[in-house]
Amino acid sequence: MAEVIPTKEMPPGLQVENVDDRIMTLNVGPQHPGSGHMRIIVKIDGDYIVDADPDPGYVHRGEEKMAEARNYITNIPHLERPVIHDSCNILYPYVLGVEDLVGIEVPERAKYVRVIAAELNRCIYIQYWLAIYGIFLGHSTMFMWPAGDRELFIDLMEKISGARVTHAYFVPGGVRNDVPANFEDVCLRQVNYFEKRIKEYGDIFYDNPILKARTEDTGVLSREDAIRLGTTGSVLRASGVDYDVRVKEPYDVYDELDVHTNVLKAGDSYARSKVPWLDMLESCNIIRQALEKMPKSGSIRTKLKPNPKGGLDEVYRRVESGRGAAGCYIVSKEKPEPYRLKLSVGSFRNLIALPYLLKGEKLGNMPAVYWSLNYWPVEADR
């Protein structure tokens, strides 16, 4: 990093950089079609990246500040906005936390419905992410296939919740409404077809020698660094750490289901791009198990009192979202609104790895490394 010359008049946060003739500075984003709503300030020496500085915040919406002014129920629709494709999973820790705070039990059937909805959402998110990864690497079939196949699960979620992406389906105490009458059959059929489809991705994408040449041994994150940097989700598991919140700290009914953790040892971009795909296959297994064990009838929601208040307490709950552990820290001060709500999300936690992975890489490898982090700019900014 260039030397910083502080001056007294400068507002905190601004800095002046010395210019080096040899080093060229490139701004990737925030309008770049690939970077998403984020800028990466890349310094290159010839073709090699010597420094990368992620600059998120272009879609910062102050979700945490907004949550302090809204009560526990009206917080639901806006808290899922950071990642609309994975809206169930981003709401999950909040809903679990509020249940702890106000102390209500969730009906058994609602727990299973939640798990199914969360796994469907995980697949919807990963498919979207995978489609962009495909087009990043110039593989336009891999853009079309996941973008088309995720419609299967979007349709299912639309049948359940009435909305295609922003479901606002989870509420403290259960889910908002019951699944439709023939849901089990339709869901099973869609899941089986979906699984058959995504297995084909192996042939066209993951065993593709061009993909392997571009992603293998690029952006290698060692196991020690993955732990030290506190990465999470697919990034962590691609570096050989066996950690999945669904297994390690099961919430709702995950302890009654057989969940397999996909761990790869290589730690390169290829492994990081493969783990989410394996997770989708695992999600299909989980959904089938949940459909089988789900009580066929029963309550799906314990009604809360109007305007529920938490005690003088705090709670930290976490779940496994599509991008890693999503944590929600709620400080309650006997008010209908949270005193402080903090979302600790996978994208934000994995971002710290980006400068490490890019240093020493060729500029052409940047998209393959950056998007393999399973990064969602809007979620990181909140």
Place this chain on the structure above:
Amino acid sequence: MSTTETKSPPKDPKKETAPEKVEDTAPAFEKSYVDQIANQFSDDVEVEYIKENRTRLNVKKEKIIDVAKFIKDNTPFDHAESVSGVDFPDEKEIGVTYHLGSYTDPAYSKQVLALATRAPREETPNPGNDSTKLPSLRDMFYSVEFHEREVFEMLGVYFEGHPDNRRLLLPEDWADLPPLRKDFKNKGR
């Protein structure tokens, strides 16, 4: 609607929880590692709660580095999941809570240790140049780097020893109050 208006007199959560009462019902495993830390720093560490899988220690800001070093070296907690700043205008303090977790030890994979400390708060903040400062834990837990940058811009807590106290999410020329302070009002509410 203002969240800063308190209808009831402000209560201090620290005084509400009597430590003896907490430890009677505390789960054994969680109590064992909390005791290990608390015994080492008898006067400087206050055990706020020991719940199942979740524990919280309140540490004075002068001792936070020592406690973090001890946790890093003697317990399996190896990364910070989240760093949350909480504004307490009534107590003229800003709390910072580090949620620590463990990837390396399967026995600790459920545990989240909240390590909390407090910085003094000034009515008219001047981020970086006022007394609202805390030592950075980046040397012990590297993963706090971006989280501490976020706390700095959102609450104005300057982390001494952090190499990169620049803005992260806010615009570089943000000149208003740190937005997560309670006296920063949401427009239109």
